[in-house]
Amino acid sequence: MSRFIDAYDAAMFDLDGVVYLGPDAVEGAPASLAELRSLGVKVGFVTNNAGRSADVVVDQLNQLGIDCGLSDVVTSPQAIAQVMRRELPDGAKVQVCGAQALADEMTAAGFTVVSDFTQEPVAVVQGYDPNLSWPSLDNAGFAIQHGARWFGTNTDITRPTHLGLVPGAGAQIEALRTAVPDAPITVAGKPYPPLLQETIKRMQASRPVFVGDRLDTDIEGAHNVGIDSFLVFTGAHGKKDLVSASPRQRPTAIGWNVEGLLEPRRECSQGGGAVVCGAARAWTSGSVVQIDGPLTSVTEQLDALWAIVQLTWRDGSLDATETLDALQLLP
Template identity: 55%
Template sequence: MTSAALCDTYDCALFDLDGVVYLGPEPVEGAPDGIGALRDRGVRVGFVTNNAARPPRVVSDQLTRIGIPSEATDIVTSAQAAAAMLRDSLDPGAKVLVVGTQALADEVSAVGLTPVPDRSAQPVAVVQGYDPDMTWPRVTDAVHAIQAGAEWYASNLDPTRPTDLGLEPGVGSQIAAIGCCFPERIPEVAGKPYPPLLRETIRRLGGEHPIFVGDRLDTDIEGARRVDMASMLVFTGAHGMYDLVDADPIQRPDHIGYDLRALLHPSRVVSRSGNQVSCAGATVSVDGGVLTLNAPLITRDEQLDALWAVLALVWQIRDAGGAGPDVAAVLQEFTLLH
């Protein structure tokens, strides 16, 4: 590891919410203290969510309630990004069928467009966002509107969402239901990994050199890469070490940490020598397709060091066109990670 804290390299820290800062109504362990410590160091903090169901004020109230004092202006949602995308694509006052919550409809209104409740109003666009109370008639109404010529937009495509009870279906399942009628089409998407949400976040919150912290490779990490933003994956939400091993280059984070407090500690740095990679006290090598790890694995940080070395070597081999070694036996030794 380097000696400086990772956060000192960046002028702004942006966080996904579900699985990073909270799980349902409860904070992720260490999140309130970690964000408080970042603010004490003068790091600007912002929160980014693909969830279009709730307005920023409700999100900021929840953050404040769990020990992370926040204002609505600290939060950027995919509903805001979707509304901005609609504003840039449609004529002022255009009618939009909102297949989501009132929060999404309010954002559509805020950019000068006209939300409508059903296809009888002849909307020129349909926009979908996560709604836990979505009904089948609303889904089929959106299908009919699109068949009649309305453009199709979505806040995000997340298939699942992490909660304190486990994973639950996300808006991607609702979008897939409509997509069954349009097998060769996908909507225009605002949320991660597509660029509009993070670009809107940068526009609203500022920052010349931000880092994005997330728990999903396919949304958070890929989304950051698509806008040339540094990223860190944490292990408090959806994805873990098995996902990392198989990650395509566009979904590989610049850093890993167990939780967001890793920003307050030095970055993990690897050194390479032929078919051997080291990180802190861990060394991993490969010979004849067999991976060998030499490392202390008592603490979680030691396991993260070893994992980072393993990932660096496996990715190096695969990027050079190799099949990569079997890492299953080694990963089983990381008992404090998932």
């Protein structure tokens, strides 16, 4: 039986919540990525996180037993730098509201990095900063109010870690937004196209699939560049998020973790108002979704979930709450 990945020549991976959680590899990720490479699949790593440089990401992946070179990693600071190079004059003054990794990327792109709005920057670029200070936000706001263009690496509201979710770049951007509510912002990271477009170009991929844990960034980002997507359940979003997902946030396929890429594609059949996936059968009783079949393993519960979402995506008025509660092995 063919594997899901057999339909693609490249797999692009989000990092936080997909490949690792904080300092630890997600279970199954190192072995699965090695197997993908052995099959001749191009592997690339894509991160919205602007708090760390690509070099740091490469070092972490290699320490986790995941083979990775610098060309395999594409970051949101790299992507926004390319956007800004196209839209700003060479050597333009840019004020950075973010981590040192973002400032370094601006310097590498040929911009003149300044630290204060009184230096008359033509642009402010904002990215996740684990040591963000209010004076830094204030200063960025002053620059934008004095006419500087606003660029952002990404808008992820949260970041998954091994301890739980924490506020992300999107939360920091929204804090600044309160001071400049009408200012437009240009963003590179998922779900906006530039980051994934840069990755596809670098990988020279013709049939890529994007693997992520967030519907609003990873899956919607894949939709926005016209490629397939694969949702895993090791990070931010879970079964209830999937059931209520809007059309542009619905993945092509799901799996517990990245090992699912090496498993057969999860297929559904429909008939008589019911949806069958594996040994699971989902149907409706009035406006309530019902399920039967074995639910003792993660695989069986994923089959049931995939059957359930085919019904709820078709009819958004259906209630699957109690049915989802029975899938206790899924987040």
